[in-house]
Amino acid sequence: MEKYYPVLDRCAMFQGIGKESVLAMLKCMGAKVLSYNQGETIFAEGDLAEDIGIVLSGSAQIVKIDYFGNRSIMANVVEGEIFGESFACSGVDTLPVNVIATKNCQIMIINALRIISTCSNACEFHRQIIFNLLKVVATKNLVFNQKIEVTSKRSTREKLMTYLLIQAKNAGSNEFTIPFDRQELADYLEVDRSGLSAEISKLRKEGVLECEKGRFVLNSK
Amino acid sequence: MEKYYPVLDRCAMFQGIGKESVLAMLKCMGAKVLSYNQGETIFAEGDLAEDIGIVLSGSAQIVKIDYFGNRSIMANVVEGEIFGESFACSGVDTLPVNVIATKNCQIMIINALRIISTCSNACEFHRQIIFNLLKVVATKNLVFNQKIEVTSKRSTREKLMTYLLIQAKNAGSNEFTIPFDRQELADYLEVDRSGLSAEISKLRKEGVLECEKGRFVLNSK
């Protein structure tokens, strides 16, 4: 497990805990590491919501597919980030979403009960982990809040601009890269892909932005 | 504080803690109770995100108002439910939303730090409270997930039906009451009010549902 530590060190769940303790706790919690190829399903809707996942490398998306096959992308998770924790901690029995690898990736899987219940070995940092977990879950809430802020806008143009402005703010620059291709961006914004492409073209002609693939530049005008 | 205990006893944050302990902890955490009239702002966007609120009576809505004044209703909270906890626990400094009283209400306000940090009095149930808080925050996540599921639908009709089906499921009956008037329902579904009214009329004529004010009946057909 030691080779994964550099990532775990940046993971919100292990903040404030030293290397030795983290490694000891992983053992204590029965953490395991699995590999997935791009496109593979890591967690499927309907699976028991008992595990949390930590992205050690690669990336994944939290995706909901409705009755008619329409895809809605809830969030994107990258190296060092966690998924599944909200479902596991809420006490719901099965997952209402899918988690799909968007690149080849390594995922650390930990049973949530092993985190939540104090282990008999009385790991001294157990308390810290739970605090961290609370913060992680609360922060995930903000991510959803932000998605709702974006998708609550009524037009494709407004949704797109709201999303891009948030990305620029996060990047601290008006030049940034998004983790989505056009279809994925459309599925995150909950709009039609062709309409989105058309809107991007229009904004480009108006000089509001420049882009190629996932790289965007917002012109302050 | 004792008179509020019947509500607190049903509040997710105090599960598994006895009456005496709850009352002791309230004191320990410096809980206070404030009253608000319908329409008053309980928390405003931009306020420091340091308090959590518990609805003792009445109800409130978590609301986001955008730059153009468009209202988006994030959630409705009723007696025994908690709000503000996600923001306080995530470490964000200011609130990105407003909380507005939708009925005259009494709200218990507790500083989140007093919950999160172990008190010097070493309340024995402090640990339990933090677990409960984790579950509350995780559950709030599900609420947002559900809102996204509803609003990700592309048509007013689908949004409405998705919402109503969830309500029916929650109520365990195809007859139920929703906490929104038409304008509020539109602001929750993120659609135009008049379009929503029109859609409801249509569904009524088609025999899919019956309703008067907030009371709906879904006909299974």
Place this chain on the structure above:
DNA sequence: CTCCTTTTGTTGAAATTTCAACATACATCA
């Protein structure tokens, strides 16, 4: 009961989105 205000329903026009279909660019692999 009447007046006044708020909520809900209705409607048609304008704006927007979705949908389908296709063109083009890009990438991969043999």
Place this chain on the structure above:
DNA sequence: TGATGTATGTTGAAATTTCAACAAAAGGAG
């Protein structure tokens, strides 16, 4: 390099939503 498949951009038509304006119904205050 050519061939194939995927991603992106473009377009026009159909469907839907928003918007504005008004009518009808419901609720409250005096």
